[in-house]
Amino acid sequence: MSPIARSLLSMAIAWCVALGATGCTPPPAPPPSSPSSASTPARPFTVLAAQKATTTDPAAVRNDSDAMVTLDLFQRLMLVQPSTQLLKPDLAKECLFTGAQVYECTLPKDVLFSSGRPLTSSDVEFSIKRALRLAPAKMSLLGALRSIETPDPTTVRFRLKYPDNQFGYGLAVPAASIVDEAAYGADEIRPVDQPAVGSGPYQLESWDDKGLTITKFAQYKGPLGTDMPRIRIAWADSPTAEQALIDGQTEIVWRTLSPAAVDRLQNRAWTGHQQNDPAGYFRWGLPRAVLQRLVWLPRGPYRSDATLRAAVSLALQEDRTASSILPTMIEGHADSFALGGNPKMPALVSGIALTMRFTDSSPAMADLANRVRDRLEEQLGISVKLVSEAEQADLELRDSAPLVNTALGWLQDYLKNPLPGSAGKLADLEERVRSSSRDEVRLPALIEIQKQAAVDATVVPIAETEGVLFLRDRVNLVGEAFGPGWQLALWGARWRN
Template structure:
């Protein structure tokens, strides 16, 4: 899922009262001796355009979801080792028809919010219906838009009637978009402003902020929690740093116990070469990807131009020289570890070739060099992003076929301008909503897509995506996804560049690190515990 946080400064008056804070264990607001202190570069920011970033109906970004996952419950959840979702707030969930159009869940007995208020089927209906009704512009509405009606039966049964068959629906119910919230604290037609979250998840939370930005979140084990998760600690302190350098400094100074997403390539490489005493580096699989997007209505980046770019870009050089051990080349929107992956771009274009790119442009009658600007965000995907785009610029310009400049903008400006179509070409990252090929295709190719792209493929939207969702056995949809990937390689509305690896560094005595972040970059902080406690 990439996702979205608009960072505009003039919003202090919009926020609930907050406490000033900086970032050490000693000054933590009640963190205490036994709290495990986790550092992250994820950002939680409120703005005039988005004063409710931690409302499940509004927040749609990996960093925001990582907070929501600790605090709100969903009917289903991805199991510890991956695979199909299992019941969480529900005790059972199943499709009740052979077409995958009706999905029934029965709640666990005795389920309550953290304040002790009982949770009923009506609370679940209210929580999910408000996502649909609010329809936040940068929110997760697309995940739930296939719901036609929500029916309750008694206090404990919910039935979702879908407009079209969708075998991926259980995965979507496992995302924070379907988080269950108390109706008294979350308005039906608008987002809940400020940074407080109330739910029935494994933790309660207390945020500390400086102005419009959260700098620390204290997570305390929720004694009322009833679900499928085993919570192995009593308290976590999540410290939010502006960048990997600041997070690394805190680790060196001993003020945090663990560094999560996202360590810089330099940090990971340095620790691989020369491990630090008392600190263990763990490599984990990652499903995050990086790609170029194009405004396909802009004649400067017409289809032949995009194909020529795809022919020239050397992914191996970018992954190896810019990201080192933390990335590998990607030749499809669907990563190599996801069912249905095929190297469609390599199959079509082969090795980088200036001659083939020149022939593509010549046949289309396009005069060279083609001049355009590559835009990227300076403060959202890490410090290496600038190096990546300078490398792309060098590759394209060295061909003599392009005259490319690069321009970086802060995310607060970049994202709205990208969605408006101001950029001919731009760089983005994507963290999937769930580990399924649908989460790498529909958000880019379907109507109301994440990029607000003008690109349209009738075959993708009306035939292949609906067809892929009919298959309860996800491996049976592999051929359909192969066709979708081939369409992307031919039309190049987006150009995949690399697939990430992820690293976590933790101090000796912190256990459960290997389970604390999933392949989809979801924090699972309930897995952490101290062996020296």
């Protein structure tokens, strides 16, 4: 059994135990027989999130809410089941290596964009090249790409610089979504006040300051269907989302909730079960798929100071529970950062003042940012100023999803911004991982990357935590309802039978 499968199984068992000895059964209160039945609420199916989406353009995805919107409005050539890392066709009928350095995808003939225009291989070539120009960091798993050929409207041929076992995964990331080349500029981001034009299971109906509304795209052709004719994604803080869940005014709450709110909701659900008075909601079991990490931003003036980077890592060692920038559940994980103890802090020059940004819409990250700041100031005698996620900074506290839930997907935070002295070594190690299917080649290279990450300390792990996702009892998520890096996608939302 894979580490991920074991993690999911252990969480399911824990939830069953929490529900008592009577067994683990689906929550009661069956849903309406159809969205049009008299008992269906007038409001649309509602998803609450604190992190606001900023764009509908795949090349401009910056956060997990952006990724959620992109995953729903667009298709990619491939998709990844994050729990199994299984790679499957999405838009493509099939994608195969026809040679050691040739990856070829075949498209169906009857796919339409929401504009009504047919989707062809020319749109695929345009979209991939556009994303590589506008969002190279988000497309780093396509680093082996040499050229793209489109010999006919349904064939896309990728020629590679070297054999690459990660290339298909690179075609599944949100930034690799296929856009209509007749609607999108080749070198500019499409504003949110212009319609998103994709071929995904949903299309954009409206966007406003409070959220966005998506509707089922009737001409969608692909493996990811949906039963929901209309979904409202709205922005909410933790208290609002908590009360909406209790009052039955939302179907899904994604991230958003503070640790205290999560505890209150779970305690309320437990008490309700004990008293035979169901709370009406439940927490969806997610693995420890969130890695909290501190990242030195490449343009900061202090990033080149090796002593300071090492000092920051040491200052967090006492509280650190994650031992690598590669999560424990991923094959190839190796302990590389020390945990606990009482490390000796190096002497630093006086007057160091750092700025640290974080996802300020997330209460959990706000709490963590304050703890990290306090620890750095106490241990190192430096000044750390907290700023919002949109501001310039030296450091960034992250809990965002990886490009894809694979070893190299997780390691891109580190690999795509190497220190000059490590760049050559890391490029060689990454190519070794990509170009071989043999564990005796891949795993030592992955371990060496993690060891070098601990030396460089440009990305410092803090903790692995579970994702926070609550659903109403009448809601289910079927199939793989998540993007390649455990981003929430809404194509799997269903009324519970």
